[in-house]
Amino acid sequence: MNQFSIVVNRYFSHQKSSYINSNIFKNNCFNLIQRSYLRPSISHASILQHVKELKHLQQVHAYIVTSGLAQNIFLSNRLTNSYASCGLMNDAEQIFHRIPCKNVVSWTILISGYAKNYRFVEAIGVFSEMVASGLLPNDITISSIVPAFGKLGLTQIGKSIHSFWIRRGYGSNVIVETALVGMYSRFGHVGVARKVFDYMPERNDVSWNAIIECYSDHGFGEEGFRLFNLVRREGFTVDCFTIMSLISAASSIDGSRVGEGIHSFASRTGFQNDQLVRTALMNMYVNRNCTDDAYFIFNEMKVKDVVAWTLMLTAFSSGKYWAKALEHFNEMMRVEDLELDSVALMGILKSCSSLGALHQGRGVHALIVKIGFTHDMFVGSSIIDMYANCANLEDARIFFEGMEEKDVACWNAMIAGNGMNGYGNDAIDLFLQMKGLDINPDESTLVCVLCACSHAGMVDKGLDIFSHMVKTWNIVPSSRHYACVVDLLSRAGRLRDAYSLVNSMPFDPDFEVYCALLSACKVHGKIELGIEISNKLFQLEPNDAGYYVLLSNMYALAGNWEGVKMTRVSLRAKGLKKDPGFSSIEINGELYTFMAGQKDHPQYSEVEGLVKFMIERIKEAGYVPDTKSVLQELSDDVKFDILYHHSEKLAIAFGLGRTKQGTIIRITKNLRTCNDCHYASKFISKVFERVLVVKDANRFHVFEGGVCSCKDFW
Incomplete structure (x- = not known):
């Protein structure tokens, strides 16, 4: 390294980002280069090594071109690497193609850039071109391309590269062998990964992390911990990746105490503040349905990325804290520069679906259109499911028919939506349309179809489909x-x-x-x-x-x-x-939740009078409370009071008072509706001339004119 490069490197190491982010970069550094009588390619390369911002990279690039150094292979390789490091692979590829005599370093930089930016197909394509050109890959090339084979599950090609490495007699290389351990782990070949690891004459921290992660990811948590204890005895350093592998290992072991132990270990070793470790701990607690523990970690995070927000949203949704999920999502939307992903959108749609929050669901749908996720089929199936679960089958159908491309999950959601809303014939028609379009049904499709037949009372049709599952669709029941x-x-x-x-x-x-x-x-x-x-x-x-x-x-x-x-x-x-019963109703975009027997509800003074009026009216029409499910040692007045304060009655009464005549009242309940509430709802629909849509834990009930769509079977 020449004198100028040494000066540049020392200066950057002291000033770091503050220097790069200032105009001094442009005013002083280029002046040094321009005045330098030393080799300009080395000087420019030293600067490229420290450039972190795109505008500064482009400035250096422009100066290289105007200085007539664009054909210098050393500088071109550095430029390719710099653009790849910024994620600008199209620019990196353009520079690469302009290099007149590419060497193995040129090819390796482009391959590595694609792999590091998760563009594995392109990485493999470039690797194939390199081999076809007659150049042999080196150890860095191999270690760069091997993860791509693992990610794409290209087992045979991955094994061929491993064989090539052995046949060429490259010898031992800790970087390549560690990459091979990771590749075989991706293939699910735990035994082969362990053999590669065991034959490594040299191992580093990354090697140990790779084999611990291999065992942890495939459900062998105990072996992962055994290897970790061996790591500590041999004196290798524990880093955040080790901790994350142990968290994964703890998740595969029954019981929460192991996970709590790893959490404690992360705290003692100072890794609890690492963003990746905190996210992994959150994920562990979410998977164990320990929502409070996950929320505690989330609240401690000073910087919350979209992964952390989405994990917490998933925790609330899967833990049936649906109202909290909606509140959490609204907080997410207030965070600047937070880009939502498909997982977050599916999580909030699930909560809207579970709560019957149609207005909120429509708002999320509008947001999805705005940010361009309508072509995501996973999100699309969630939109269909949301509308169907809010008993708005027409909007579900409109969206479904407007989709340019539909996978089997979208068809399943539409079939299930028709079935749960009592349209069994329509569900069967959709199922037959799939066959006409050569879309193969999966296990879930047949579940949706059979459920639709059940809810519609189509016994013979359902039995016929069930008996032909193996012969016609090759699906074992x-x-x-x-x-x-x-x-x-x-x-x-x-x-x-x-x-x-x-x-x-x-x-x-x-x-x-x-x-x-x-x-x-x-x-x-x-x-x-x-x-x-x-x-x-x-x-x-x-x-x-x-x-x-x-x-x-x-x-x-x-x-x-x-x-x-x-x-x-x-x-x-x-x-x-x-579980305490609760029912939710959405009115003008606001969600109201009522607990059974809740007399301290903010709206109870309003609801109390509405319930009394509602009960009096349906009693006049012939309603008699069914007290069979209430403890018989209680007095009749207490029995009646308990029944009248069931959560769906409170929500229905509130809906009658707050909505205009003719408005459909939509209720979502977390438990199966009781006989008395079902009986009362039929009278309410007839006396007040309202359609009541009640979704309980078991199915939909559409009450209209004194009749329920479930035909009194639920």
């Missing part, structure tokens, strides 16, 4: 498909056939199948069979209070109050609690 057919038969009153199907299944029934059968037992009053099914459910899901409540309601309907008492004692003995 899973437990979900059996659950749909059990529900189909049960709704038609063919409980014996449903139970026979369960007993003839080629594998052990899971909770979905038994739950469908238990619901049928409740409707048809088959108490003994219901008790038998409940015992099987308790074995599969011993900590789900919902099944105890369902069994208790069955006993109550049969007048077996001793059975009710025993079930509730068992519930308390296990320390289980029934």
Whole structure:
């Protein structure tokens, strides 16, 4: 390195970004170059090494061109690398193609640039051109291209490159061998990755991180931790990537204490403030449904990127904190320069869908159009699902038909939307259209179709589709498909056939199948069979209070109050609690949520009078409260008060008072609606001449003129 380059390097190392971000770069540095009598290519290359901003890179580039140095291969390689480092691969490629006599460094820089910018197909294309030109790759070329094979799952080509490396006798190289460990990990070949690692004569921190990550990512968390302990004994340095691999390993091990231990270790070693580590910890807690822990980390972050915001949105959505998810999304929208991605958009659409927040969902749809995500098919299927779950099938259909390209997920969403809204024939028609367009259905498609047949009472059609799944579509029925057919038969009153199907299944029934059968037992009053099914459910899901409540309601309907008492004692003995019922209603874009029995609600003074008026009116029309599911030792007044303050009644009364005559009232409830609320809703729809759309935990109920779309089966 010449004297000028040494001066430049020292100056940059002291001044760093403050120097680069000032006009001194333009005024002083170029003056030094212009006055320098030393080799200009070396001087320019030294400056390029430190340029971080595009405008300064372009200034250096322009000066190189005007100085007649554009054909210098050394400078051209440096320029290619600088543009690639800025993510400007088109500019990098233009400079590369202008190099008259490209060497292996030229090709390697372009290959590495594409790989580092996640343009793996282009990286492989350039690599192929290089080999075709007669140049042999070196160790840096190999280590640059190997990750691309891993990312794209090109197993055979990856193995060929590994064989090439061995045949050419390049010898041991820690960088190449570490890249090979990562590649085989991507292929899912954990054993091969371990063999490569074990034969490495030299290992560095990156090598250890690669093999720990390999085991962690493929569910072998215990081995990942064993290797970590070996790393510490051999004295290698732990960095943020090690911590992230351990977090991944903890996620594959049952129990939360391991994850908490890694969190504690990250704090002790000073990595808890690293953005990547915090994000990984958040992801771990989100996957474990520890929303409060994830939120604590999120709030501690000084700088929150779109990944952190989206993870928290996912946590609220998957944890059924849907109202909080909407609030969180509105906060996201107030953050400057935060670019939303498809994951965030799908998360907020899911929350709008779950809450029946149609107005909010339309706003998100408008935002999607504005920022250009309408062509994303994952987002598109979420939009269809949102409209369908808000009982606005017409808008779902309009969007679906307007999509230029549809994948199977979009078709599934539209079929499911028709099915859940009671349009079974339309769902079947869509299914047949898929066949005409040569779109192969998947397992979810058949689930959607069978559910549609069930909700529409199309028993023969559903059974015909089920019997031809393997022969026609090469899809082996899973437990979900059996659950749909059990529900189909049960709704038609063919409980014996449903139970026979369960007993003839080629594998052990899971909770979905038994739950469908238990619901049928409740409707048809088959108490003994219901008790038998409940015992099987308790074995599969011993900590789900919902099944105890369902069994208790069955006993109550049969007048077996001793059975009710025993079930509730068992519930308390296990320390289980029934989830509190809540219902939401959206009015003029604002979401209102009511809890069962909630008398401290901000709008309760308004709702109380509306509920009394509503109950009086439907009583005059013949409504009689169904108190069978309420504890019998309570007085009648207390029983009635409990029933009148169920969450959907509060929400419906509020909707009647706050909306104009003729407006559809849309309610979303987190639990299955009770017999009394279902019975009352039919009277409300008739007396007040309103359409009520109630989506409970099990299905849609559209009440109109005193009749429900579910035909009293839910």
